[in-house]
Amino acid sequence: MDNKKVKDLVDEALELNKSLFLIDLSISVNNKIQVVVDGDNGVPLSECIRISRNVEHNLDREEEDFSLEVTTPDIAHPLSExxxxxxxxxxxxxxxxxxxxxxxxxxxxxxxxxxxxxxxxxxxxxxxxxxxxxxxxxxxxxxxxxxxxxxxx
Missing domain, CATH: 2.30.30 (SH3 type barrels.)
Known part of the structure; x- marks a missing residue:
């Protein structure tokens, strides 16, 4: 899985809502993509869905199979930004x-x-x-x- 391509797709989705920002992006060896986003005023579920769709619809599952998870940081997650x-x-x-x-x-x-x-x-x-x-x-x-x-x- 191309890390740069996934990051570009996430950044593209975040451009549509300037109050959102990326906390973490990781891709495991078995192509499990985890995206953690936060927002200045919180992150509604609809925004997680929108970001997920932007990434998922622009990657080809025929080329490489993957799983995708777009979440917000949980309470145990330390502040990083x-x-x-x-x-x-x-x-x-x-x-x-x-x-x-x-x-x-x-x-x-x-x-x-x-x-x-x-x-x-x-x-x-x-x-x-x-x-x-x-x-x-x-x-x-x-x-x-x-x-x-x-x-x-």
Missing amino acids: KRQYIKNIGRILKVKTAEQEFEGTLAEADQDKIILQWKAREPKPIGKGKITVEKTVTLEYKDIKEAKVKIVF
Whole structure:
């Protein structure tokens, strides 16, 4: 299976809806094509079907048999694109760097970095007891090893 041809067909389908973007494209040795797309405002099922049809109708099953799956990233899938961070502003993220782990609300995201905020209980500077303080950390994308959206019930 020609990886470039499949990618071109997916890109062609994504051109029709600029709010969608490719997360992952893989083709296994037995020609199982997996396409993972996300969108700035989510991805309706109709868009997955449209992308699937664009790929399927332009590949010849007589030439090479294949299976095709077009999906959106599931909740266990880590964030990988800057657009995904921007889309998730206001949600709680669990972010791992080489040195430590952070969990907080994604306050800002731009092309270079993200800003997480959370509340923590710390001992009072004077006297007994604890106070609640606001914590903030700025992380550059290059320092992030993994980031996942945390679902709160």
